[in-house]
Amino acid sequence: MPVEPLSQKEIEDRLAELPGWTLDGDRLTRSYRLGSHFAATAMVVHIAQVQEELDHHSDLTLGYDTVSLSVHTHSAGGAVTEKDFELARRVEDLAPGHGAH
Numbered sequence: 854m855p856v857e858p859l860s861q862k863e864i865e866d867r868l869a870e871l872p873g874w875t876l877d878g879d880r881l882t883r884s885y886r887l888g889s890h891f892a893a894t895a896m897v898v899h900i901a902q903v904q905e906e907l908d909h910h911s912d913l914t915l916g917y918d919t920v921s922l923s924v925h926t927h928s929a930g931g932a933v934t935e936k937d938f939e940l941a942r943r944v945e946d947l948a949p950g951h952g953a954h
């Protein structure tokens with residue numbers, strides 16, 4: 854099933870429910886701070902599992918104690934779609950368990 858680009862209004866409405874996430878150009882982004890490099894690494898592995906489950910993948914960056922995501926939908930020409938928000942919500946759900954903020 855093709856995924857359609859969301860309108861600016863649809864993106865703003867969804868972002869209002871996702872504090873910390875922002876629209877950077879045509880990508881949804883968020884960075885998290887963690888308690889250690891190992892904690893950040895574990896969160897990256899957990900996000901990778903979710904991305905494989907959803908078959909939707911962000912650019913996922915591991916820093917010393919940070920995890921950063923940047924995602925858009927390749928198959929929608931690089932636009933933001935519902936699939937990007939689905940991934941963002943799933944990451945928000947797992948973040949507290951890793952002590953991420």
Ligand SMILES: C[C@H](O)[C@H](O)[C@H]1CNC2=NC(N)=NC(=O)C2=N1
Nearest residue numbers: 908909910911925926927928929
């Ligand atoms: C074949 C596979 O389903 C596609 O390449 C998936 C994989 N992950 C993806 N991730 C993202 N962000 N956008 C896509 O269009 C996409 N497509």
